[in-house]
Every structure is written in C-alpha cells, then in structure tokens.
Amino acid sequence: MGRSVGGPILEVEGISLSFGGVVALQAVSLDAREHEIRAIIGPNGAGKSSLLNVINGFYHPQKGSVSFKGRKRRRVDPHEVAQQGIARTFQNIALFRGMTALDNLMTGRTLKMKSNFLHQVVYWGAARREELEHRAKVEEIIDFLEIQHIRRTPVGQLPYGLQKRVELGRALAAEPDLLLLDEPMAGMNIEEKQDMCRFILDVNDQFGTTIVLIEHDMSVVMDLSDRVAVLDYGRKIADGTPEEVRHHRAVIDAYLGVAH
Amino acid sequence: MTHLLYGIFIDPFVQMGTAPDLLVQTLWEGLVSGVLYALIALGFVLIFKASGVFNFAQGIMVVFSALTLVGLNENGMPAYLALALTIAVMLVLAFAVERVILRPLVNQPDIILFMATFGLTYFLIGLGELIFGGDPKVMISDQLQLPSGSYRIPIFGGYLQMQKIDVAAAIIASLMVAALAVLFNRTRIGRALRAVADSHKAALSVGISLEQIWVIVWFAAGVVALATGIMWGARSNVSFALEIIALKALPVLILGGFTSIPGAIIGGMIIGVGEKIGEFYWGPLLGSGIESWFAYVIALVFLLFRPQGLFGERIIERL
Numbered sequence: 001m002g003r004s005v006g007g008p009i010l011e012v013e014g015i016s017l018s019f020g021g022v023v024a025l026q027a028v029s030l031d032a033r034e035h036e037i038r039a040i041i042g043p044n045g046a047g048k049s050s051l052l053n054v055i056n057g058f059y060h061p062q063k064g065s066v067s068f069k070g071r072k073r074r075r076v077d078p079h080e081v082a083q084q085g086i087a088r089t090f091q092n093i094a095l096f097r098g099m100t101a102l103d104n105l106m107t108g109r110t111l112k113m114k115s116n117f118l119h120q121v122v123y124w125g126a127a128r129r130e131e132l133e134h135r136a137k138v139e140e141i142i143d144f145l146e147i148q149h150i151r152r153t154p155v156g157q158l159p160y161g162l163q164k165r166v167e168l169g170r171a172l173a174a175e176p177d178l179l180l181l182d183e184p185m186a187g188m189n190i191e192e193k194q195d196m197c198r199f200i201l202d203v204n205d206q207f208g209t210t211i212v213l214i215e216h217d218m219s220v221v222m223d224l225s226d227r228v229a230v231l232d233y234g235r236k237i238a239d240g241t242p243e244e245v246r247h248h249r250a251v252i253d254a255y256l257g258v259a260h
Numbered sequence: 261m262t263h264l265l266y267g268i269f270i271d272p273f274v275q276m277g278t279a280p281d282l283l284v285q286t287l288w289e290g291l292v293s294g295v296l297y298a299l300i301a302l303g304f305v306l307i308f309k310a311s312g313v314f315n316f317a318q319g320i321m322v323v324f325s326a327l328t329l330v331g332l333n334e335n336g337m338p339a340y341l342a343l344a345l346t347i348a349v350m351l352v353l354a355f356a357v358e359r360v361i362l363r364p365l366v367n368q369p370d371i372i373l374f375m376a377t378f379g380l381t382y383f384l385i386g387l388g389e390l391i392f393g394g395d396p397k398v399m400i401s402d403q404l405q406l407p408s409g410s411y412r413i414p415i416f417g418g419y420l421q422m423q424k425i426d427v428a429a430a431i432i433a434s435l436m437v438a439a440l441a442v443l444f445n446r447t448r449i450g451r452a453l454r455a456v457a458d459s460h461k462a463a464l465s466v467g468i469s470l471e472q473i474w475v476i477v478w479f480a481a482g483v484v485a486l487a488t489g490i491m492w493g494a495r496s497n498v499s500f501a502l503e504i505i506a507l508k509a510l511p512v513l514i515l516g517g518f519t520s521i522p523g524a525i526i527g528g529m530i531i532g533v534g535e536k537i538g539e540f541y542w543g544p545l546l547g548s549g550i551e552s553w554f555a556y557v558i559a560l561v562f563l564l565f566r567p568q569g570l571f572g573e574r575i576i577e578r579l
Contacts (some may be wrong), residue, residue: 056465059264082467094462096455106448107455113448131448174466 006034009092009210010178011169014072015054015064017047020223022049025061026234032178037204039209039221040240042231042253047068048100048214049091051231052180055212056088068178083111087176091214092098092181097156101147101166104155108173112137138173145169168199172207179203185220193217197224218255222246264545272541281418286540287533290428294532295433296495299488300509301524302437302515303481308518309457310477311362313373317380319506325350326489326498330400331392338402342448350482358474366470385500394500399493401425402530406494429491435524436487440480444521453477457519511559517569527569531555 010032017025025047032038040048053059055066057078062090065072068084096104098158113130122150150158155166164184171179184200188190197220202208215221222230222242230238230245232254238245245251276283277412303318328349332342401408407424414420444450455463456473464470492502508531516527535554543550562569 033342053434058461077469078461078464079467079469082465088465090465091460094459094465096458096462097377099451099454100460103451105455107451107468110448110452156499170462197463 002258003158005036005133008032009034009069010053010055010212011067012051012179013065015055015061015063017050017059017068025054028231028234029064029065030229030236030238030239032210032212033203033226034210035208036226037200037213037224039225039228040212040214041216041218041221041228042229043121044216044228045233046254047229047234048181048228048231050234051165052182052212052214053171054087055081056180085174085177086180087171087174087178087238089164089171089184090182091186093160093163094154095163095167095169095170100144100152101155101158102138102151103174104166105133105141105169108170109138110175111132116256137175141169144172144202152165161188161195164188164192164196165199168196172209175207176209178210178212181211183214183216185215194222262327267385267545268542275541280416280539281420284415284420285418286536287366288420288422288426290536292423292429292532293536294529295430296488296492296528296530297508297512297532298525299433299436299484300506302440303484303488304509304513305518305521305524306440306484310453311373311456312370313362313377313482314370314376314465314518316377316385318481318485318509319503320381320384320388321350321353321494321501322486322489322506323498323502324388324569325460325482326399326487326493326502327392327397327426329486329490330397330493330498333400333403334397337399342400346486347483350486351368351479355474355477357478358471362460362474363445371572376442377501381503385503388500396497396499397408397493398497399490401494404490406490425491425494429494432487432491436484437468437521440521443480449476472527482551489576508555511555513569514562514567515569516561517571520571521571523569523571531558 001077006033012031013029015025016023019136019164028047028051030038030040040051042048049199050059054061057076057080060075060121068071068081071086096107099107112134142151145168147162147165147169150162150166155163158166168181168184171181174241185196188254200211200213201224204211213221213225225242227240228238228242228245230248230251232250237250237254238250300318300322303321304315307313307315307318307514309371325346329342329346332345333339333464337345357380357414361380365373365376407428409424411422411424411427412419413422439463444451444453452463452468452473453476455466456470463473489498489502492505496502509528512527512531514527515530516525530556537550537552538550538554
C-alpha cells in the first residue's frame with residue numbers, strides 16, 4: 001500500500017437538515033482524513049444520500065458547517081464544490097445518456113480546461129491542443145477502468161454495470177481530491193461488485209484520492225473501508241473501524257431491529 | 261364524384277408536368293418561407309435542448325429584436341451601430357431572463373417555466389409598444405445594405421423569379437445553422453450544453469455552471485431571433501403580427517423533433533414547401549386558405565404516429 005492516512009481533509013460539523021417538517025439529518029458530524037476510504041452506512045432513509053448532497057452542495061443545511069481542506073464554506077453551489085476538488089457519482093446513475101463514454105469522461109474535465117468560450121473562438125489552435133492533452137488524460141482513465149471497448153458507445157445503450165463504471169470514470173477525470181460515491185455497488189451482480197471494489201481500492205491506492213462512500217451492503221463496506229460511520233433516522237449512531245462498528249450494539253439494533 | 265377524384269389525384273400532377281417552371285417557382289417560394297419557419301424553430305430548439313424549457317417567447321423575441329433595431333435607427337443611430345447595440349440588448353435580455361426567471365424557478369416543473377415564458381412574452385410586447393409604439397415599421401434593409409431586386413433565371417421555357425433578399429436569407433440561415441452545428445458538436449461549450457440538456461445534476465457535479473449555460477443559449481436564441489426578424493421584416497414589415505406567424509414554428513418542431521437542429525431545418529422546409537404546393541395545386545378545390553392550416557394538420561398526423569418527430573429523441577419522462 002503506497003498510501004498513508006493524513007489529517008482531516010473533510011470536516012462535517014453539526015449538520016441539521018430538514019425538508020418542511022421532515023427531518024433528514026440531526027446534528028451529524030463526521031470527518032474524512034486524507035487518503036482514507038470512509039464509509040457511511042445505515043438502513044434505508046437514514047439520511048446517507050442527504051448527507052452526501054449536503055457535502056456536494058445540492059442541499060443547504062439549516063445548521064452546521066462543512067469544511068474542506070481546512071476552509072469552512074458558506075452556502076455554495078454544486079459547481080463551486082466541484083471547483084474545490086470534490087467529484088461524485090449518483091445512486092441512480094446520472095450520466096449524459098446521449099453522449100459517448102468518451103464524451104462523458106471529457107465532460108468530467110470541464111474544470112481542468114483553461115480556455116473559455118471566447119478564448120476558444122479566437123485561439124482555435126490552442127484550444128485544440130489543450131483538448132488533445134485532456135484526451136490523453138481521459139484515455140489513461142479509460143485504460144484504468146478497462147472500458148476501451150465502449151469508448152464510442154452512447155452510454156444510454158450500455159448495461160447497468162458499465163454505466164456505473166463510466167460514471168466513476170467521469171468523476172475520476174476531474175482528478176478530484178475527494179471522491180463521493182453514492183452506493184457504487186447498488187444493483188450489481190457479484191462479479192461487477194468485485195470489479196468495482198478493485199477499482200475503488202486502486203483509485204485510493206494509486207491516486208491517493210480520499211473516498212467517502214455510501215453503501216447498503218455491510219460486507220462490502222467492512223472489507224473496503226478504513227473507518228465506518230453509521231446513520232439511523234438522521235443521527236449518527238456509531239463511528240469507528242469496521243471491527244468496532246460491527247460489534248456496536250446500536251448498529252446491530254438498527255440493522256436487525258431491536259430485540260433486547 | 262369522378263370530377264373531384266380527378267381534381268385531387270390527377271389534375272395537379274398534370275399541371276406540374278405541363279408547367280414545370282411554375283412548379284419550381286412554387287417550390288422556391290415554399291423553401292423561402294420554410295427557411296424562416298426553420299429559423300424560428302431553431303431558436304426554440306436551442307433553448308429547449310439546454311434547459312428543457314419550451315420558450316413561448318421566441319416569437320416575440322423575433323419582433324422585439326427587429327423593433328429595437330429599427331427603432332434605434334429611427335432615432336438617428338447609424339444602422340450598423342444599431343445592429344451592434346441590438347445584439348447587446350439581446351445579451352442583456354439573456355442575463356435578465358436567467359437572473360429573474362430561470363434562477364428562481366430552478367427545479368420547478370416544466371409547466372411552470374413554460375408559463376413564465378408566457379409572462380415574458382407579454383412583458384416584451386408591452387415593453388416594445390411602450391418604447392417603440394405599436395405601429396408596423398419598415399425594416400431598414402437599405403441601410404443594412406441588404407440586397408434588393410430579383411434574379412430571373414430561365415428554366416423549362418419559363419422563368420424562375422428569385423428575390424435577392426430571399427437568396428440572402430437562405431445563405432445566412434445556412435451559415436447560422438452550420439455555426440451552431442459546429443458550436444454544439446465540436447466545441448467544449450457544446451459538450452457542456454449537451455451535458456446540461458441530458459442531466460442537470462450530473463452537469464453541476466462536474467462543475468458546469470447552469471447559469472452560464474443558460475445565458476449562452478438564451479443569447480444564441482436572441483441572435484437567431486434578430487436574424488429572423490431582419491429577414492422576415494425585410495419581406496413584409498416589422499409588426500407584432502409576426503408573432504402569430506411565429507406560432508408556425510410549433511408544427512415545425514413537432515415534425516422535426518424538439519431536440520434536433522437538423523430536424524428544425526428539415527421540418528421548416530417540409531412545412532414551407534408543403535403549404536405552398538398544397539395552396540397552389542390543391543387550394544382551388546378547397547376554396548384555398550390551405551396555407552393557414554396545412555402545417556397544423558401535418559403536426560396532428562405526426563403527433564398520432566410519431567410523437568418524437570422525425571429526428572427527435574424518444575421522450576422518456578424523468579421523475
């Protein structure tokens with residue numbers, strides 16, 4: 001393993017979020033350290049995706065704060081969060097369905113591209129050169145994810161497992177410091193899950209990317225993560241290494257129902 | 261009865277065969293109005309593709325931009341300066357629409373945004389009348405050095421009469437379509453536009469700013485509207501009646517597909533040529549007036565059998 005876990009890169013403090021009368025998150029705090037794989041688990045409706053959406057800027061919490069790379073941020077929009085170096089995937093795949101896999105990945109590099117619209121009109125040649133550089137980087141990711149054969153296929157036509165992989169590729173194309181994965185293995189068969197686990201570990205190992213992932217499947221998470229936080233009904237009920245969490249009373253109750 | 265069948269199925273084709281020069285002339289007339297329909301439809305498609313909003317105000321944007329151009333010139337501004345300033349006005353409009361309409365209504369159902377563009381329509385009508393008055397104006401074709409007069413091309417023993425302004429309109433429309441095709445398919449801004457069209461949240465997550473994209477498409481639609489307004493104004497004149505004709509873009513879109521630029525062009529041509537041919541050859545049978553309803557009947561047939569249009573994407577409702 002070429003990685004060593006560093007200090008906290010992401011700090012979520014006292015987040016409370018509600019939609020009208022429905023409370024999604026209550027005073028949730030957690031952190032993610034540099035280069036670690038951090039999992040958030042919990043039963044359906046526990047608030048996992050809401051928390052990811054808060055980190056990502058889709059939701060604005062009523063209370064609490066999010067700090068990334070030591071900078072506490074006020075109300076921000078998702079595209080600004082992306083600029084800070086956070087990329088993500090979605091629980092229900094959100095790809096650009098009409099575009100090819102390659103174009104989807106190129107879109108992931110939006111923020112890495114320096115030349116703007118006007119620039120592009122005036123300096124056509126320079127813009128083309130820049131495009132080629134980005135293309136080379138995207139090809140690396142395509143090799144890494146072993147999706148060479150579907151480069152030119154519109155992603156809407158791809159099977160589910162491959163779509164998930166393209167979506168991961170698009171997030172990686174941004175070369176993020178923090179990668180948020182919302183149920184990366186949901187709906188996959190065993191073989192696809194194993195592939196995805198391998199990719200997640202490799203991303204973390206080779207690029208040093210900090211990964212925060214949400215999962216339903218306990219066994220997957222336990223093998224993959226350095227630390228696991230457990231949410232239930234919008235509250236954090238446990239946090240620690242997989243081993244600690246596995247034996248935590250409240251976690252067992254949340255997953256199996258209370259039967260003392 | 262046989263007389264009627266003869267009139268429908270045989271006589272028009274006999275006429276086409278015996279006077280091919282008239283047929284060509286009718287085709288040309290059809291193509292010219294088709295180009296103008298296509299230009300309006302193009303404005304709709306741009307905005308619909310990138311924001312999923314059906315912009316009812318596209319028609320009035322055509323009128324408003326042409327009025328601004330003529331009005332500025334009437335108040336003593338040189339034609340080209342007025343043109344540049346009108347383009348600037350369309351840019352300001354794009355920013356204003358994004359800030360005042362789209363941003364507060366983001367994530368609202370499509371019908372809400374559609375209704376908002378209704379509001380925009382009436383706002384622009386009011387503003388246009390307030391500033392420039394409600395009287396029809398004459399397009400400043402000469403000052404803009406648009407060609408006038410016509411070509412007479414001998415053909416099949418007769419003549420094909422082509423207004424130079426129509427030829428110019430066709431050329432300018434082709435150039436604009438080519439430019440937009442390059443913009444959409446060959447540039448990264450185009451990739452971002454297509455990305456926004458496919459999925460708002462995914463586009464946001466890769467760092468595309470919706471606000472910026474919306475300003476760009478509304479500005480592009482505004483420039484298309486201005487070009488349409490100049491061409492159309494040069495053929496008739498600039499008045500709010502244009503807005504009614506702009507509704508013809510609706511059947512064009514149904515025919516071509518709401519998301520397809522080639523669809524808008526080809527749809528426009530089919531409607532334009534279809535209604536002129538229909539009027540000329542079958543019109544007398546039905547007491548003429550085919551031109552005013554032909555497009556809508558075609559659209560109805562398409563809605564029944566191919567609702568996505570010729571080139572549109574199959575619409576799958578997002579939840």
